[in-house]
Amino acid sequence: MILGRVIGKVWATVKDPAYERRTLLVVAPLDPRTGARRGDSTLAVDFTGAGEGDTVLVVDEGSSACGLYGDDVPVKTVIVGIVDSFDCFGRTFVVN
Amino acid sequence: MILGRVIGKVWATVKDPAYERRTLLVVAPLDPRTGARRGDSTLAVDFTGAGEGDTVLVVDEGSSACGLYGDDVPVKTVIVGIVDSFDCFGRTFVVN
Amino acid sequence: MILGRVIGKVWATVKDPAYERRTLLVVAPLDPRTGARRGDSTLAVDFTGAGEGDTVLVVDEGSSACGLYGDDVPVKTVIVGIVDSFDCFGRTFVVN
Amino acid sequence: MILGRVIGKVWATVKDPAYERRTLLVVAPLDPRTGARRGDSTLAVDFTGAGEGDTVLVVDEGSSACGLYGDDVPVKTVIVGIVDSFDCFGRTFVVN
Amino acid sequence: MILGRVIGKVWATVKDPAYERRTLLVVAPLDPRTGARRGDSTLAVDFTGAGEGDTVLVVDEGSSACGLYGDDVPVKTVIVGIVDSFDCFGRTFVVN
Numbered sequence: 001m002i003l004g005r006v007i008g009k010v011w012a013t014v015k016d017p018a019y020e021r022r023t024l025l026v027v028a029p030l031d032p033r034t035g036a037r038r039g040d041s042t043l044a045v046d047f048t049g050a051g052e053g054d055t056v057l058v059v060d061e062g063s064s065a066c067g068l069y070g071d072d073v074p075v076k077t078v079i080v081g082i083v084d085s086f087d088c089f090g091r092t093f094v095v096n
Numbered sequence: 097m098i099l100g101r102v103i104g105k106v107w108a109t110v111k112d113p114a115y116e117r118r119t120l121l122v123v124a125p126l127d128p129r130t131g132a133r134r135g136d137s138t139l140a141v142d143f144t145g146a147g148e149g150d151t152v153l154v155v156d157e158g159s160s161a162c163g164l165y166g167d168d169v170p171v172k173t174v175i176v177g178i179v180d181s182f183d184c185f186g187r188t189f190v191v192n
Numbered sequence: 193m194i195l196g197r198v199i200g201k202v203w204a205t206v207k208d209p210a211y212e213r214r215t216l217l218v219v220a221p222l223d224p225r226t227g228a229r230r231g232d233s234t235l236a237v238d239f240t241g242a243g244e245g246d247t248v249l250v251v252d253e254g255s256s257a258c259g260l261y262g263d264d265v266p267v268k269t270v271i272v273g274i275v276d277s278f279d280c281f282g283r284t285f286v287v288n
Numbered sequence: 289m290i291l292g293r294v295i296g297k298v299w300a301t302v303k304d305p306a307y308e309r310r311t312l313l314v315v316a317p318l319d320p321r322t323g324a325r326r327g328d329s330t331l332a333v334d335f336t337g338a339g340e341g342d343t344v345l346v347v348d349e350g351s352s353a354c355g356l357y358g359d360d361v362p363v364k365t366v367i368v369g370i371v372d373s374f375d376c377f378g379r380t381f382v383v384n
Numbered sequence: 385m386i387l388g389r390v391i392g393k394v395w396a397t398v399k400d401p402a403y404e405r406r407t408l409l410v411v412a413p414l415d416p417r418t419g420a421r422r423g424d425s426t427l428a429v430d431f432t433g434a435g436e437g438d439t440v441l442v443v444d445e446g447s448s449a450c451g452l453y454g455d456d457v458p459v460k461t462v463i464v465g466i467v468d469s470f471d472c473f474g475r476t477f478v479v480n
Contacts, residue, residue, distance in 0.1 A: 088200030
């Protein structure tokens with residue numbers, strides 16, 4: 001489970017119809033100590049209506065997604081929340 | 097969930113019959129910020145008819161594959177979509 | 193499963209109501225050989241009442257969370273315990 | 289899901305009886321672009337009768353193993369196939 | 385699934401009662417080619433009665449733990465076996 005920032009979008013023809021109703025976003029991980037991006041970006045299916053520039057809560061799903069999004073969605077990385085602010089070592093970051 | 101490019105194919109004798117009806121491809125991860133390859137390539141079972149040179153959507157499956165592809169397929173990495181284009185930091189990449 | 197230290201907190205608007213009743217903490221991994229922080233910090237959902245500065249037991253959940261916290265919680269990283277002390281190569285660290 | 293080469297074997301007393309009927313092999317990952325070993329070796333439970341020197345298909349299992357090998361096998365990494373040949377960037381490697 | 389050596393122990397107050405009946409050990413990964421430690425140590429729940437200095441078989445569990453240890457145990461990394469010896473590139477290591 002990581003903090004991320006939406007930096008792009010992907011258009012794809014996906015076999016499974018469940019994907020077609022969702023936006024596929026490019027997310028860059030953020031370091032909660034500095035608020036800066038770190039490491040490789042990833043793709044995530046959005047369940048929150050997030051857009052470019054939003055700071056989001058990204059969950060790298062195992063099968064716990066089964067119950068929430070339906071058994072037949074081969075979802076792995078999902079955006080489950082939009083972050084308002086975070087606090088690390090006493091420093092506060094207001095992001096949305 | 098990553099962007100990847102198909103760079104090869106594997107022929108194997110697999111115990112499980114479910115694998116035999118599928119193509120096993122070699123996929124190189126792509127960096128969505130540049131469209132260039134990055135990191136180690138991986139093997140993925142194709143569910144889309146993708147071929148060498150295609151840009152694909154690769155899902156590193158946990159058990160969420162159970163519902164879609166049958167309970168007895170020990171599938172881990174699958175190609176679930178063919179990417180048409182992606183957009184990162186305002187730059188657009190048309191790939192197929 | 194790692195040792196970690198709570199170093200911050202995140203406020204987010206999460207789609208799933210199960211998250212809203214939980215605190216989302218920033219956790220830095222600890223090296224059990226030295227008691228020092230190492231590597232990238234992560235976010236974790238707290239199930240113990242841990243606060244900043246506490247040394248905690250962090251589990252990177254797959255679907256084993258299903259039974260304990262409900263089937264519809266897309267939880268990935270959780271704090272399941274508060275560490276009292278640990279011992280490594282004969283050296284003891286009393287942390288709480 | 290990776291290409292690997294069997295480089296050794298492990299003898300262990302495992303609590304779960306399901307493991308005792310299986311060989312535990314040491315597998316080195318192979319780079320499909322060169323056919324050379326890369327990165328750290330891993331342990332894998334063999335389901336194919338593979339032996340030292342064989343090029344194999346290794347799946348890092350989540351719970352999708354449940355259906356195939358029985359619900360009570362805490363299997364994580366398994367050898368599911370023996371590779372005959374692979375092809376990468378137009379270069380063919382015949383390995384068995 | 386990796387080879388590891390027990391190098392320490394953790395005392396923690398864990399919410400879930402299933403953890404309280406188990407020992408939580410610090411395990412250092414071993415390189416099967418040399419028998420030496422490599423990489424970061426991890427925590428693992430012991431199911432074998434292993435103690436400091438033992439060479440063990442460590443499984444990074446997904447949900448396959450469900451059947452064996454009960455559905456409500458949020459177990460991720462477990463020690464499932466005690467290693468007697470291993471063999472790599474023709475060299476034999478007798479460890480217990």
